[in-house]
Amino acid sequence: MSGIDAHDNADHDHTDHGPTPLEREPDPAIALQEMALRELLIEKGIFTADDIRRAMEAMEARSPAMGARVVARAWSDQAFKTALLTHGNSAVATFGVSMGVAELTVVENTPEVHNVIVCTLCSCYPRALLGIPPSWYKSKSYRSRVVRDPRGVLAEFGTTLPPGMKVRVHDSTADLRFLVLPRRPAGTDGWYADALASLVTRDCLIGVAMARAPDTTAL
Amino acid sequence: MTPAFALGDNVVISPRDQPGHVRTPCYLRGRRGRIIQVCGAFPDPELLAQGTLGIPYRVLYRVAFALYAVWPDYAGAPSDDLIADLYEHWLESEEKHP
Numbered sequence: 001m002s003g004i005d006a007h008d009n010a011d012h013d014h015t016d017h018g019p020t021p022l023e024r025e026p027d028p029a030i031a032l033q034e035m036a037l038r039e040l041l042i043e044k045g046i047f048t049a050d051d052i053r054r055a056m057e058a059m060e061a062r063s064p065a066m067g068a069r070v071v072a073r074a075w076s077d078q079a080f081k082t083a084l085l086t087h088g089n090s091a092v093a094t095f096g097v098s099m100g101v102a103e104l105t106v107v108e109n110t111p112e113v114h115n116v117i118v119c120t121l122c123s124c125y126p127r128a129l130l131g132i133p134p135s136w137y138k139s140k141s142y143r144s145r146v147v148r149d150p151r152g153v154l155a156e157f158g159t160t161l162p163p164g165m166k167v168r169v170h171d172s173t174a175d176l177r178f179l180v181l182p183r184r185p186a187g188t189d190g191w192y193a194d195a196l197a198s199l200v201t202r203d204c205l206i207g208v209a210m211a212r213a214p215d216t217t218a219l
Numbered sequence: 220m221t222p223a224f225a226l227g228d229n230v231v232i233s234p235r236d237q238p239g240h241v242r243t244p245c246y247l248r249g250r251r252g253r254i255i256q257v258c259g260a261f262p263d264p265e266l267l268a269q270g271t272l273g274i275p276y277r278v279l280y281r282v283a284f285a286l287y288a289v290w291p292d293y294a295g296a297p298s299d300d301l302i303a304d305l306y307e308h309w310l311e312s313e314e315k316h317p
Contacts, residue, residue, distance in 0.1 A: 103258070120244050147246065150286075151295045166298040169286070173242050174279055174304035175261045 060132065067129040067179060068200035070095060071211075072193040074106075075184045084181070097128050099177065104129075107170060108181040109207070114161055115180045116154065116207030118146045119172040126177040130205060137206065147171060157208040180207040187214045220260045222278045222307065228254045229313040230282060232305065240268030243309045250289055251313065252282035255302065263306065277306040 042049055070092055074081040084091040088104030104126060107115040119125065120143045125133040136142050146153045150167045154160070161167060170178045182204040188196060191214075203209035224230060234249035242264050257280055262273025283302050287293040 120246075121242060147301060148290060149295070150299065163296050165296075166300070167286075167295060168299070169301040171244065171301060171303040173244060174264070174306065176258065176279075176281075176304050 059127070062127060062129075062131040064130045064200075064202035064205060065197070066095065066097060066131075067126070067202070067205045068197040069193070070097075070129065070179075071181060071200045071205070072196035074181055075188075075196055076191075076193055081181075088179070092129065099126070099128055102126075102175055102177040104179060105170075105176045106179045106181050107168070109183045111165070111183070113166045113168055114154075114207065115168050115170060115178075116146060116150055117170050117172060117178045117180060118143055120144070120147055121173055124172040124177060126179050129179055130202060134202070154208060157203065159209050180205055182211040185211050185213050220276060220278060222257050222280075224254050224257070224278075224280060224307070224310060224312075226254055226257060230254060230280075230310040231313055231316045232282075233309045233311055237265075239265055241265060243305055244303065246289065247284065247303055247305070250284055251316075252284040252303075254280050255283045256281035258304070261306070263308075277308055279304055279306055280310065282310070 038052065041047060070084065073095075074084050080091065080094075084106050085108060088106050089099045091106075092099065092104060107117075109115055118137075123133055123138040123143075125137065127133070142153065147169055150169050151161060154167070172178055182200065184196070185199055188199070199212040199214065201209060201212060204211045230252055232243065232247045232250050232252065257278065259279065260276040261279050263275065263277045264273065267273040281302050282305050283300050285297075286295060286299045286301055287297060289301060293299070
């Protein structure tokens with residue numbers, strides 16, 4: 001007896017709905033074009049299927065851990081922080097990160113200003129530093145609402161800002177890619193870079209959260 | 220390529236409707252903003268999208284908008300703002316919009 005037979009549909013039925021649609025399913029015509037082009041290029045020996053697989057693996061191996069290392073260094077090295085804020089591409093190149101044709105623009109959170117990033121037109125994101133964007137970053141809900149009511153959207157992420165702190169929304173519409181430099185949490189004086197990086201999450205680099213506070217119970 | 224606008228200039232975003240791969244969000248068209256950074260020249264994305272080299276290049280600016288000026292019923296703090304990256308051919312001098 002298979003597991004499917006044991007599924008008796010007591011609490012729901014399967015007749016009146018299809019699978020949950022993705023917000024943006026690939027266009028079948030474009031998918032077909034991609035397949036035709038890929039097969040042609042492989043057939044002509046321009047690259048191999050393994051080259052494509054390796055390129056995809058490398059793309060998907062990128063993660064917010066790189067962004068966290070960059071921030072940890074900026075928190076502990078004033079000269080690096082200045083370089084990061086003024087010449088983002090060359091600063092992150094010292095970590096072996098290439099931004100390609102995009103220009104990295106790092107925006108610093110302060111006690112007076114909180115920055116948050118969005119791309120209302122599509123899903124521009126500093127992938128070299130943060131990897132694949134989360135699905136909410138690409139959702140129409142986030143993209144349309146964070147420019148309209150940033151404080152409300154931030155509150156939904158658990159980030160409530162005092163009225164006296166300015167919110168600055170960056171709509172990533174063109175050739176720049178944005179990274180938020182979060183505020184360094186209190187109680188981290190003298191911490192090494194690896195420990196500092198452990199407080200830096202993906203969401204605080206997009207600006208919907210603050211860096212984690214140190215776990216004082218573990219000290 | 221000499222930028223037509225400078226840091227601190229007030230500009231109005233062109234309200235024109237234009238089909239194609241346009242990188243100027245609709246919600247900013249017709250709004251007033253201020254140049255906070257001149258970023259240099261980049262290939263024109265509207266032409267790049269047509270399979271060309273994006274020539275002529277366009278000067279890109281970072282333009283700041285008060286959120287209460289973008290959304291008349293904005294309920295956040297008066298100092299809250301938004302910065303978008305916009306190409307020169309979408310910017311108009313505020314003198315044209317008294």
